[in-house]
Amino acid sequence: xxxxxxxxxxxxxxxxxPSLLITESMALNVIHGWSRNExxxxxxxxxxxxxxxxxRVRSVDAGGGVDLMAExxxxxxxxxxxxxxxxxxxxxxxxxxxxxxxxxxxxxxWKALGGTNKSSQLQTFKEEYAxxxxxxxxxxxSYMVLDRGFEMASRTGVQNLIWDVREPNRLSYYRDNxxxxxxxxxxxxxxxxxxxxxxxxxLYRIFDGPFVRAALVKRRYRRAFDEQNRRQVQGLEIMxxxxxxxxxxxxxxxxxxxKTSI
Numbered sequence: 001x002x003x004x005x006x007x008x009x010x011x012x013x014x015x016x017x018p019s020l021l022i023t024e025s026m027a028l029n030v031i032h033g034w035s036r037n038e039x040x041x042x043x044x045x046x047x048x049x050x051x052x053x054x055x056r057v058r059s060v061d062a063g064g065g066v067d068l069m070a071e072x073x074x075x076x077x078x079x080x081x082x083x084x085x086x087x088x089x090x091x092x093x094x095x096x097x098x099x100x101x102x103x104x105x106x107x108x109x110w111k112a113l114g115g116t117n118k119s120s121q122l123q124t125f126k127e128e129y130a131x132x133x134x135x136x137x138x139x140x141x142s143y144m145v146l147d148r149g150f151e152m153a154s155r156t157g158v159q160n161l162i163w164d165v166r167e168p169n170r171l172s173y174y175r176d177n178x179x180x181x182x183x184x185x186x187x188x189x190x191x192x193x194x195x196x197x198x199x200x201x202x203l204y205r206i207f208d209g210p211f212v213r214a215a216l217v218k219r220r221y222r223r224a225f226d227e228q229n230r231r232q233v234q235g236l237e238i239m240x241x242x243x244x245x246x247x248x249x250x251x252x253x254x255x256x257x258x259k260t261s262i
Contacts, residue, residue, distance in 0.1 A: 066186065068205040068214060069247040072169065074188045079136060079168045080200040081143040083193040083223075086133040086233065092151075096125045098259040102241070106256030109215040109241045112181050112206045114155040129154040136165050143193070182207040197222040199235075203251075214242045214249035219262070235262035 099106060115125070131151045133144040148171050149163030161173040169185040187203040199220035206213040221235040240254040 065248045065250045065252070066203060067247060068186060068212060068244065068249055072186050074169065074185065077188065077190040078138040079145045081139060081190055081192050081198065082133050082145060083198065084142055084144055087144050088133065090131045090133070091128065092131045092262060093128050094126065095261050096258060097261055101254065101256035105241045106258055108208065109206065109213055110239065110258060112183065112208055112213065113215065114152050134165065138166060138168065179209045212244050212247065214244050216240045216251070237262055
């Protein structure tokens, strides 16, 4: 009789909880004298611990923010495209025209991306450095790409820098007492070169030591000539920073905006 009652209890539990794991030891204990309450308690424990883990699927765009830990969303271009006429070395002159918002967040991101860390000078900051444009196997042979490693080294003077033209979406280096900076491109839109100009928009995930930061950079270029009829490229850049909480960047509300002429 006790065996029949025990079997009925187990059948009812399995009908109510199909995913319930009934172990051999539980069945034997029921047969040999477990009370109904003891069996239910053990079954509930089994149900709790045998539930399969729920995999969290992360999406780049999440409401009014961006998940920095999701898979990158890089448009159809693996790198930013520059016209073939720009191949080789160039001298770049950069001037900050506007700096608004949180000075700490703006300066921190600006510095990580290669600029100065002196906020008192950033309002009127000017710099000159070397840039280089090179062929790349990851884009069409009719275009050039920016040598990001060469430019970062030229701006910052760091030596222990890692960047590969074949994998252009990650750059890392050490700065200020061996503080590691890693810059990953998370999103990218590209305007291919044409008579009207060219440009890009990139969202960066910045690992700055133990901190994660987010910065959006938009650039627009046009080809021109100077007073001596020498070829030049003029550009405008807007950099915006955002708060990051649990890997999510609140891209609806920038914390700082820096505008630059190039």
